[in-house]
Amino acid sequence: MASAPPQIDRETQLRMYRIMVDCRTFEERAQELFFEGLVRGTTHLGIGQEAVAAGVAAAMRNDDYTFCTYRGHNHTLARGVPMAPIFAELFGRATGLMGGKGGSMHLTSVKHGAMGSYAIVGAHLPIALGAAWSAQYRKSGQVAVCFFGDGTTNIGAFHEALNMAAVWKAPVVFFCENNQYMEYTPIREVTAVEHPAADRAAAYGLDSILVDGNDVEVVHRVAKTAIDRARAGDGPSLIEAVTYRHGGHSRADPGKYRPDDEVAAWKARDPVPAYRQQLLAQGVGETELEAIDGDAREAVAAAEAEARPAPEPAADVLETQVWTDGGSAWRN
Amino acid sequence: MPPRTFIDAIRETLADEMRRDPTVIVLGEDVGKKGGVFRATDGLWAEFGDDRVIDTPLTESMIVGTSIGAALNGLRPVCEIQFADFIFPAFNQIVSEAARMRYRSNNGYGVPMTIRAPYGGGVHGALYHSQSVEAFFTHVPGLKVVVPSTPHDARGLLRSSIRDPDPVLFFEHKKMYRSVRGDVPDTDYTVPLGKAAITHPGTQVTVVAYGLMAHYALEAADRVAEDGISAEVVDLRTLRPLDTETLLDSVRKTGKCLIVYEDNRFGGYGAEVAAIVAEEAFDYLDGPVTRIAGPEVPGVPYNHVLEEWFMVNPEKIAEGIRTLAAY
Numbered sequence: 001m002a003s004a005p006p007q008i009d010r011e012t013q014l015r016m017y018r019i020m021v022d023c024r025t026f027e028e029r030a031q032e033l034f035f036e037g038l039v040r041g042t043t044h045l046g047i048g049q050e051a052v053a054a055g056v057a058a059a060m061r062n063d064d065y066t067f068c069t070y071r072g073h074n075h076t077l078a079r080g081v082p083m084a085p086i087f088a089e090l091f092g093r094a095t096g097l098m099g100g101k102g103g104s105m106h107l108t109s110v111k112h113g114a115m116g117s118y119a120i121v122g123a124h125l126p127i128a129l130g131a132a133w134s135a136q137y138r139k140s141g142q143v144a145v146c147f148f149g150d151g152t153t154n155i156g157a158f159h160e161a162l163n164m165a166a167v168w169k170a171p172v173v174f175f176c177e178n179n180q181y182m183e184y185t186p187i188r189e190v191t192a193v194e195h196p197a198a199d200r201a202a203a204y205g206l207d208s209i210l211v212d213g214n215d216v217e218v219v220h221r222v223a224k225t226a227i228d229r230a231r232a233g234d235g236p237s238l239i240e241a242v243t244y245r246h247g248g249h250s251r252a253d254p255g256k257y258r259p260d261d262e263v264a265a266w267k268a269r270d271p272v273p274a275y276r277q278q279l280l281a282q283g284v285g286e287t288e289l290e291a292i293d294g295d296a297r298e299a300v301a302a303a304e305a306e307a308r309p310a311p312e313p314a315a316d317v318l319e320t321q322v323w324t325d326g327g328s329a330w331r332n
Numbered sequence: 333m334p335p336r337t338f339i340d341a342i343r344e345t346l347a348d349e350m351r352r353d354p355t356v357i358v359l360g361e362d363v364g365k366k367g368g369v370f371r372a373t374d375g376l377w378a379e380f381g382d383d384r385v386i387d388t389p390l391t392e393s394m395i396v397g398t399s400i401g402a403a404l405n406g407l408r409p410v411c412e413i414q415f416a417d418f419i420f421p422a423f424n425q426i427v428s429e430a431a432r433m434r435y436r437s438n439n440g441y442g443v444p445m446t447i448r449a450p451y452g453g454g455v456h457g458a459l460y461h462s463q464s465v466e467a468f469f470t471h472v473p474g475l476k477v478v479v480p481s482t483p484h485d486a487r488g489l490l491r492s493s494i495r496d497p498d499p500v501l502f503f504e505h506k507k508m509y510r511s512v513r514g515d516v517p518d519t520d521y522t523v524p525l526g527k528a529a530i531t532h533p534g535t536q537v538t539v540v541a542y543g544l545m546a547h548y549a550l551e552a553a554d555r556v557a558e559d560g561i562s563a564e565v566v567d568l569r570t571l572r573p574l575d576t577e578t579l580l581d582s583v584r585k586t587g588k589c590l591i592v593y594e595d596n597r598f599g600g601y602g603a604e605v606a607a608i609v610a611e612e613a614f615d616y617l618d619g620p621v622t623r624i625a626g627p628e629v630p631g632v633p634y635n636h637v638l639e640e641w642f643m644v645n646p647e648k649i650a651e652g653i654r655t656l657a658a659y
Contacts, residue, residue: 101436110441130397130409137383160393323498324498
């Protein structure tokens, strides 16, 4: 009989629940504000995938680095970046995380170790590897965690980064959130193997790791093992977590290319209420969880209220911050 | 110190900078034990070891992407792209990522990275070992582009590039590696990025060039001097940021401007120089802004007759100066 996995301490459990609820509450409101026209352009929600962001973030040290994708609200929030500057960035305001230059797809907060949300698929894998390689060379003890989707596993940068990370034994964790759709196309239709990341691990001499991405404790355990291993100098890991986005790829996409029963089955496995039930069953009080739920609602409302009246950036901000001196000069 | 070849200057500067600053790291294909296919990194591995002189797989995208990540986290990588022709797999990393990091993070972080690459023809390298690629990158805000022409400038500009807080592409004409020699002071001098040099003062025609063409322009200036024509050669040295002050001062003085570049003429770097001169020195011009550049073919051909036909040379430049002087 397999021994039960080690119990995760209560503080960590509640922290993970709080992150998940914060993410869910924030993104549901962000979607409403998108339909209201306050968030422009596009937005990619991770509703349904919060267990990955929360489970991994709770295993990270404050000075570790996160690199994520354009579906990056959850990962940015999970590192402790405050909601108000994220909302302000989604609204394109001067008080936004990047002063309105980035928007939803490009959230970055260096002081929180949130080293960017990348919109060119695969580009951030070599970059995360480079940050990890620097940590290894400088013996800083940092680990870089790089999140990406199933669609990334078919681009060259994935293989280039995985190969080199394995050769260098770099302190990096490559975390594939397999939500099963590469934008609008089922990943299985365009991939030669069943598990787009896990089945390829052997090509880099790495263990094949496939986990349930909707179970925050499973995610947390596997992430902790990989991060500890990386920090100890034992090299990179490639983790594939199978999950599902409740909504479409982006903005108003209703996701109708997915069978109704498949969507219903995954929504029935919604990681947030599932974890709530699990914690209740373990004896956490209803009032304690309700307090966390209430905190999230209040925090989102307060952040929105702070961001709404924030000013637009002045037009002359356009030509700033190209160079380290804050300018953009190309001539004398 | 005795005169140094162009490649001596590159190699010695890399070694100096690595001794000076432990965050300077060199990586690329065969740069370690082999010392680089042109030997630009010869001896670095023996002195600095595996941690700082890194042989990579043949993956330009990974070489540059990894350098960006390392630069975000405290290192100053100097990566080598073995031939400039091979840089395109890394194009996305350079243009979409390195150039944009500071802007997209609103100055949260930057990329103090130098990408070295040998470029240019005239060495029978043929279609994929001879290209000039600078115009692809001078187009992009957030990148600095340097093309030195002398050992002195190579040393001073490479120091400035490595010490610069933003990404620099440093293009070295491979034909100059061992054919160009010059005096190099044995001091820690730098040549600032974005400053051109007048390498041959004159009064009648301004000749704008960089890299190998800066040498050919000097030879051409000597040839036309025998015809009584006084040409002024401006060696741009840095293409972005551009020293428009030196450029425009010269053109306002001579009233005539000839731009020389080895790359294909259409949409090449010289087109931008011509546009700036036309916009900002129009009232001083006494002749058409003229370009001498590579022909309209997609690569440098192999056969020596064809390659010579492709290449700009001192006589072609001299002829251009004579025509413009007589205008």
